[in-house]
Amino acid sequence: MNQEKFDEEFEKLWNEKPTAHSDNEKEASWEQFHAKTFSEKKRKFKPWRIYAAASVLLFVLIGTGIYFNQEPTAENIVLAENVIENTTSAIKFIVLPDSSKVELSPKSKISFGQNFASNRKIEIVGQAYFKVKKDKQHPFQVFCNETTTTVLGTSFTVKESENREVTVELFEGSVQMNVKGKDQKWILKPGEKFTYGNQIASVTEFSRFVDFDNENLSAVSLYIEENYGYKVILPKENMNQKITIRINKKEDLKTIVQLLSEMYNLNFEINEDLKQITFQ
Secondary structure, three states: OOHHHHHHHHHHHOOOOOOOOOHHHHHHHHHHHHHHHOOOOOOOOOOOOOOHHHHHHHHHHHHHOOOOOOOOOHHHEEEOOOEEEEOOOOOEEEEOOOOOEEEEOOOEEEEEOOOOOOOOEEEEEOEEEEEOOOOOOOOEEEEEOOEEEEEOOOEEEEEEOOOOOEEEEEEEOOEEEEEOOOOOEEEEOOOEEEEEEOOEEEEEEOOOEEEEEEEEHHHHHHHHHHHHOOEEEOOHHHHOOEEEEEEEOOOOHHHHHHHHHHHOOOOEEEEOOOOEEEEO
């Protein structure tokens, strides 16, 4: 990506900021980030200091998943087959033949054809989060009950409830919703939720982020424990340090952990057997 394109993308992301910060703070943080990013020599990372303007930048970076691009651990990835059912109590991570990724929830199932790379149609029963590889020549379609979700490249969840109500929540990109027997089409934007049940379709907003506004770092560790299932151990001197940050609810755990490590100049160790993250 060239510098001009990079600037354009971050200018768009810059609009997603907490209202508590002024334009002057935002501009100061942008200039600081731009100078570091395009400097000829990479500067050595220094211990993190909490400044209001810098916290705006962190809202943008982690909220969009651009700061780091970590892959799921190899132990969590399975090769996709024609029919995949999750009979466990944990999320199953799947890589489809076109390199799209699926987080399949417990008691859920997906199925697709042999020629999936050229005919990207997939059916779901239950709930799954999709991160679709962009391919303009081959739209990605998800069928659930009577609904069809069509995308080119994006991330979203599809959920079918016990009463057969279908909910689609869009986190990134754009999707088109169709309902069997209806001519109307619904185009979703990030942060919008499509619901279809009892022959009624609706589009509403939902919160795709969780915000920490000048809260203790221990609050973030609690969020990780409750949403990712990993216990976080922090040094005592860091537990009450303040943090302002926005996290995408579908952010990769390692992205969050690595960013916290950089912010507070800490090392970390992840113990998969104990489901424990230790900072020191």
